[in-house]
Amino acid sequence: MKIFKLITLGVLAVLMTSCIDWDYFGLSPKAEILAFEVEGQSGTSTIDSLARIISVPVNESVGLDSLKTTNIQTSSLSTVLPEVGQAANFADTIIYVVTAEDGSEVNWKVKAFRQTAEVQIENSNFDSWYDQTLRWLGVNYTYPTPTPESDVLTSRIWDTANRGAVASFVDGGNTTPVDRDGGKYARLESISVPIYNIAAGSLFTGYFTDDMPPNASNPRSNTHFGISFGSRPISISLEYKYSPGTEYIENQNPSTGEDECEIYVLLQKRVDGQRYRVGTAWHRSKDTISSWTTLNLDMQYGELPAGYPSYMGLNQNPGEEEVDWADPNDVPTHILVVFSSSALGDTFTGAVGSVLEIDNLQLNY
Incomplete structure (x- = not known):
């Protein structure tokens, strides 16, 4: 039984080893922003991948003029500027530039908006x-x-x-x-x-x-x-x-x-x-x-x-x-x-x- 368990573990470990998240030969052109968070955020950011626009809800008690990003997830092997942790004036639209592995660049517009304090979690009725x-x-x-x-x-x-x-x-x-x-x-x-x-x-x-x-x-x-x-x-x-x-x-x-x-x-x-x-x-x-x-x-x-x-x-x-x-x-x-x-x-x-x-x-x- 112990041998069976060890073999099964080994098979699962091999099968589930994480790989880069696409099947692509050569340098990748992907420059997506997959997740975006700032301090003082009150809910989940909405990411429009077609329009390259991100809307970030921020608590109504938080000032927008100097907020740090706390999490930016981009496509594998890409980079983003400004980097995570840099403060920006989110009272205005901020441009974030994602550079893909192949060197191509994509501009993303990030907008913050104030959200009332009485926030619910989306899909908390578990219907979807x-x-x-x-x-x-x-x-x-x-x-x-x-x-x-x-x-x-x-x-x-x-x-x-x-x-x-x-x-x-x-x-x-x-x-x-x-x-x-x-x-x-x-x-x-x-x-x-x-x-x-x-x-x-x-x-x-x-x-x-x-x-x-x-x-x-x-x-x-x-x-x-x-x-x-x-x-x-x-x-x-x-x-x-x-x-x-x-x-x-x-x-x-x-x-x-x-x-x-x-x-x-x-x-x-x-x-x-x-x-x-x-x-x-x-x-x-x-x-x-x-x-x-x-x-x-x-x-x-x-x-x-x-x-x-x-x-x-x-x-x-x-x-x-x-x-x-x-x-x-x-x-x-x-x-x-x-x-x-x-x-x-x-x-x-x-x-x-x-x-x-x-x-x-x-x-x-």
Whole structure:
């Protein structure tokens, strides 16, 4: 069995080794901007690849005359000027020049606009989903997106770990859309998979990388949590159902225990590569919720008072470390929304058959 697992891991590692994102001989002419973020941003940038125009929503409390870019993703082997981290006067239209590998240049116009403080996350009713093909395996999976034509990982608002599930030969993944009242909702299921024995269903703001297979010592390394966000909700609400499974697995091995679902929203302020926790709203429970129920969670700003569970404290996972609590009056720069059918799924722990269903996430102001 150990030999089989090692062989399977080796095959997956070879199959899923990331390559440059096009099939092209010679120097590439691609000069796209795939993702664009500035400090003080309140939502996701809109990128018009045909017109070469990028619209950036900025919190209404932030001045536009000197904003630094915090993230610019361009086509592979291309460069961009001004570079990431340089401040610019976004009260005017800024020209960013992307130089392709072949030396050709493309001008992109970037405009910032003020957005009201009461911002919702796009597609938070989970009605819009997009079918994607994992080309090297020839299998399909789906993820929720408000812009089906966009397939750039780093520009995704919502994503799942379905690419990891289908790499384990689970057709379609384990986070899927289900019809409801003329729309859809998200169904997350913890399933049995080769090698790791369990894979929790997950849905989150951010994106799941193409690096495979998942790192057993740090499985969260495949997930980049959080999107740009600059508002201060007082609470969140959503509709949900939960049914914990009975086949419990702990750290990849059969065990005894009770599974729990995980639902949380974190607000962060990211400055100079450091992450500070601004706000926390969290729900972890083993209770069976058999019919659609509204869950309300208050947003706690600043440091959590004594008595809160330790898992709600500052994140210390490698690559995600939060260095301190922010001032409770700070405006965040990012929001992390995470749903999981097994709270400890990132350590390959939970119960096969646990199902979390979610719909209609709302940020309340």
